[in-house]
Amino acid sequence: MKYDAIVIGAGHNGLCNAAFLARAGLEVLVLESNSYVGGAAVSRELHPHWTYSNCSYVCGLLRPEIYRSLELARHGLQIVPYGGGVTFTRDGDILGGYLDKDLKRRELARHSARDADAYMRYGRDTMRQCRLIRSLLLRTPPDPSSLRWRDLREMMHVGKEFAKLGEAGIYDTMRFYTLSIADYLNEYFESDVVKANFAGSGIIGTALGVQSPGTAYVLLHHYMGDVDGQMGAWGFARGGMGAVSQALAAAVQAHGGEIKVDAPVARILTRGGRACGVALANGDEYYADTVVSNVDPKRTFLKLMDPGDLQPEFLARARNFKIRGSSGKLNIALDGLPDFPALGAGNPLISGDMHFLDSLERYERAYDDWKNGSWSKDPYLDLLMPSLTDPTMTPPGKHMMSVFVQYVPVKVNGHDWTDADREAFKQTVFDQIARYSPNFRSLVLHAEVRTPRELEAEVGLTEGNIFQGELTFDQLFFNRPFPGYAQYRAPVRGLYMCGSATHPGGGVMAAPGANAAREILRDLHRGSTVPEGWSDD
Amino acid sequence: MLARDHFRQLVCETPFHPRTAALNQLNLWHRWRDHTVADAYFDVGMEYNAIRNSCAVFDLSPMTKHLITGPDALAYMNRLVTRDVAKIKPARVGYCVWCDDAGQVIDDGTIFHLREGVYRLCSQERQLDWLHSSALGFDVRIVEETNDVAGLAVQGPTSCAVLKSLGLAGIETLTPFGLRSFPFAGGTLEVSRTGYTGDLGYELWINPERALQLWDALFAAGADHGIRAIGTLALEMSRIEAGFIQAGVDFLPADRAVRVDRTRSPFELDLGRLVDFSKPNFTGRRALLEEQHRGSRYRLVRLDVEGNKPAKDAYIYDQRRTNVGVVTSSMWSPAAKASIALASVKMPWGAPGEELAAEIYYQKELKWNRFMARCRVVEGAFFDPPRRRATPAADR
Numbered sequence: 001m002k003y004d005a006i007v008i009g010a011g012h013n014g015l016c017n018a019a020f021l022a023r024a025g026l027e028v029l030v031l032e033s034n035s036y037v038g039g040a041a042v043s044r045e046l047h048p049h050w051t052y053s054n055c056s057y058v059c060g061l062l063r064p065e066i067y068r069s070l071e072l073a074r075h076g077l078q079i080v081p082y083g084g085g086v087t088f089t090r091d092g093d094i095l096g097g098y099l100d101k102d103l104k105r106r107e108l109a110r111h112s113a114r115d116a117d118a119y120m121r122y123g124r125d126t127m128r129q130c131r132l133i134r135s136l137l138l139r140t141p142p143d144p145s146s147l148r149w150r151d152l153r154e155m156m157h158v159g160k161e162f163a164k165l166g167e168a169g170i171y172d173t174m175r176f177y178t179l180s181i182a183d184y185l186n187e188y189f190e191s192d193v194v195k196a197n198f199a200g201s202g203i204i205g206t207a208l209g210v211q212s213p214g215t216a217y218v219l220l221h222h223y224m225g226d227v228d229g230q231m232g233a234w235g236f237a238r239g240g241m242g243a244v245s246q247a248l249a250a251a252v253q254a255h256g257g258e259i260k261v262d263a264p265v266a267r268i269l270t271r272g273g274r275a276c277g278v279a280l281a282n283g284d285e286y287y288a289d290t291v292v293s294n295v296d297p298k299r300t301f302l303k304l305m306d307p308g309d310l311q312p313e314f315l316a317r318a319r320n321f322k323i324r325g326s327s328g329k330l331n332i333a334l335d336g337l338p339d340f341p342a343l344g345a346g347n348p349l350i351s352g353d354m355h356f357l358d359s360l361e362r363y364e365r366a367y368d369d370w371k372n373g374s375w376s377k378d379p380y381l382d383l384l385m386p387s388l389t390d391p392t393m394t395p396p397g398k399h400m401m402s403v404f405v406q407y408v409p410v411k412v413n414g415h416d417w418t419d420a421d422r423e424a425f426k427q428t429v430f431d432q433i434a435r436y437s438p439n440f441r442s443l444v445l446h447a448e449v450r451t452p453r454e455l456e457a458e459v460g461l462t463e464g465n466i467f468q469g470e471l472t473f474d475q476l477f478f479n480r481p482f483p484g485y486a487q488y489r490a491p492v493r494g495l496y497m498c499g500s501a502t503h504p505g506g507g508v509m510a511a512p513g514a515n516a517a518r519e520i521l522r523d524l525h526r527g528s529t530v531p532e533g534w535s536d537d
Numbered sequence: 538m539l540a541r542d543h544f545r546q547l548v549c550e551t552p553f554h555p556r557t558a559a560l561n562q563l564n565l566w567h568r569w570r571d572h573t574v575a576d577a578y579f580d581v582g583m584e585y586n587a588i589r590n591s592c593a594v595f596d597l598s599p600m601t602k603h604l605i606t607g608p609d610a611l612a613y614m615n616r617l618v619t620r621d622v623a624k625i626k627p628a629r630v631g632y633c634v635w636c637d638d639a640g641q642v643i644d645d646g647t648i649f650h651l652r653e654g655v656y657r658l659c660s661q662e663r664q665l666d667w668l669h670s671s672a673l674g675f676d677v678r679i680v681e682e683t684n685d686v687a688g689l690a691v692q693g694p695t696s697c698a699v700l701k702s703l704g705l706a707g708i709e710t711l712t713p714f715g716l717r718s719f720p721f722a723g724g725t726l727e728v729s730r731t732g733y734t735g736d737l738g739y740e741l742w743i744n745p746e747r748a749l750q751l752w753d754a755l756f757a758a759g760a761d762h763g764i765r766a767i768g769t770l771a772l773e774m775s776r777i778e779a780g781f782i783q784a785g786v787d788f789l790p791a792d793r794a795v796r797v798d799r800t801r802s803p804f805e806l807d808l809g810r811l812v813d814f815s816k817p818n819f820t821g822r823r824a825l826l827e828e829q830h831r832g833s834r835y836r837l838v839r840l841d842v843e844g845n846k847p848a849k850d851a852y853i854y855d856q857r858r859t860n861v862g863v864v865t866s867s868m869w870s871p872a873a874k875a876s877i878a879l880a881s882v883k884m885p886w887g888a889p890g891e892e893l894a895a896e897i898y899y900q901k902e903l904k905w906n907r908f909m910a911r912c913r914v915v916e917g918a919f920f921d922p923p924r925r926r927a928t929p930a931a932d933r
Contacts, residue, residue, distance in 0.1 A: 093541060094541065096544065098544060100547060102547075102548070102568065102570075102571040103543075103544055103547060105571070105663075106539060106543055106571060107543070107544070109539070110538055110539045110541075110543070113665055113681055114665050114666050114669050115666075116663075116665070117663045117664065117665040117666035117667070118666040120663075120666070120792065120793060121666060121792055124792065124793060124794070124795055127795045128795055128797075131795065164796070164797070165797065166797035166798075168639075168797075169797060342541075344541060344542045344544075346545070347542075347544060348544070349544075537796075
């Protein structure tokens, strides 16, 4: 069978890429190894009548331009914002991030009057950085070493956006990208719990600690999204994160694209130095002059390709690509709503995200455990109960708890994860939750426990890194995934990358898939079907 | 410390709320710094007329207040704001602005020199973070006391008579920007001859515990002097007539500006008179000196607009139809009987007497019309009655 383009992997970026290619009139085939589409954006019913967002669990980064352009609303996707967040302290208090801005200020002032005012300055400075990065999301990074007109023009665009920050803003930006989240927060706040409350966004998904340089940017990566223009807001996909993938898959099919599940690709085929198709594990072959890989670069270049087709220096880049796993996930079916006494009855924060580390010190200790080869004994949790917002997740009166856990190592003390390790890890997380919710354990009906082992085995993300590669400065923008290969083209003609390992990186953003489609259509001399980014001004 | 369950009260009430709520026949409210305050009580026009014709009472309790004390209080205040605070003697009040390092206005407000070396800074925005950041090297104590001091503005031609009836003996001799204490209900009532209306008027400051007593006594005293509670909408009319600027409306506080070119310096807000280069170093001094040499980018102008249509959000053009600015506040002024506006225009436009044009859109019975209204740059307040400054203050 010959197609115009084959996309390996039906993650959200693969599907997005395929949808834009199909819309341009290409005959597109998407091949997915699992029996369901979505990669890490899936909703699965692992306990009868309970829907889990098994991996990614909230949606805020999905580019609205793509949402609108692919008519995802018509294809059934609905994003519902959720209410605020809270950090619990060990002494039984809370710091509530209420949605209402006056309430939020009052709550900050309860911990530090000065920090409550400083929050405005913090918000302003962070927003400045957000606006810079947002202007680059739906653009192909320029090659700074190139003198081609297009690269020069894109460099000029970057320069123009930079200039908007003013002289001081340019200095701030250079610092921002190399600062640790702890240093960044220390420049604004004095209260431990206030700093701890904001620090989580600086480490989620990364194998770095709050003191590690580069984590300030990771914070930005979690702030740069928006829900209906509300910048930094997050929401639930109604029906779980699989709803995002289902809508993208519907868009692919609406444009005539084909999706095959249970079709694991074993090899990328090349002929005469260019990609010509793929071979499945069962030996079936599919042919196309354009092959797009949604899987991570380590898998693409070190497993699916014949090393003989690639140059040694390039292979070294793929080998050295940082994709360290650092997180785990628990999805828990609950027989009722657990109590969190510190919140007080009727507190709206119960439907927000909950966190349990109340100082930067505890964050750093949690990271120390990971460095020492084990999961954090006092782990960072990003805990949400989507069933309080989305009535489709559970039967009425029942609840589903999504618990993102950090830090979790790829190997436990140097050995592969065992089922016993996984059970002990689960108990560590349960203990952390039970410290703040005395009746939590008694409500548990079922729990799915995912360590980096499951994330790699089921989703295919090497080492279970949720961003398909670390979001550090050396792997961002025109260095993502590797210097010289940030424009979505692999060194083999006809082969492209469209996963989160490419600019602008991880999160359910769909921008890498869209950007890759733009480049592919350009090479094929087809008009672009990919929307341009909207201006923030 | 606030109770953990403060979330149960989404919006706070001012100390006068039991009285303002009882009077608010329109049931119109909005949020001002965490508190609910009246937009209007029964009729905006009638409330406005109380300001210009009799006596208007406005609840300004949510206004941000900071208390600054300590051996270095004066030196600190002088470092913070652009004017010379040494010239604000005890029992005097001074209008001021403060800037960031780049000489861009963070906020405007009033300094109350309560007692020798004890200052209260009233401002539109909360400033604790900036005030603390600015305190490095100064022996001062800075606390926010917004909720510890309740405030009422008592404004209008009969306001002095009302306060006399209240028993504030000798109040008529208080000069503009003067501050005096009176015993009241076993405590102290502080009265300043200040306001946001550009008319004869006072502001009363009291411990919240005695707030309702003050309200009741004041309204009893004012019964024969046309006293009225007024909301924010009426106050807004009088402040535009007075030519006063408002943070967030006529300028963007520098510490809130995400887009760096949106801020203004004191010179650009027609507040150059508040910048004193002869006093010791103050924040923004170097940048403002530079601006004085280099020239400002913008100018705040007061416009007398042709016709009777308010120039809301209108673009401003010069004679050659070049867009040179935008209106920030505008209204039909009942007191001046003119359409008036505050606008920010690019330099060198906006010199006194210059003719400009405002692009006005207005709607009549669902039909939109556009017209280019000639406007003239005028100086000073649009309405500036002699009673505003007369001392002793008149009774009506």
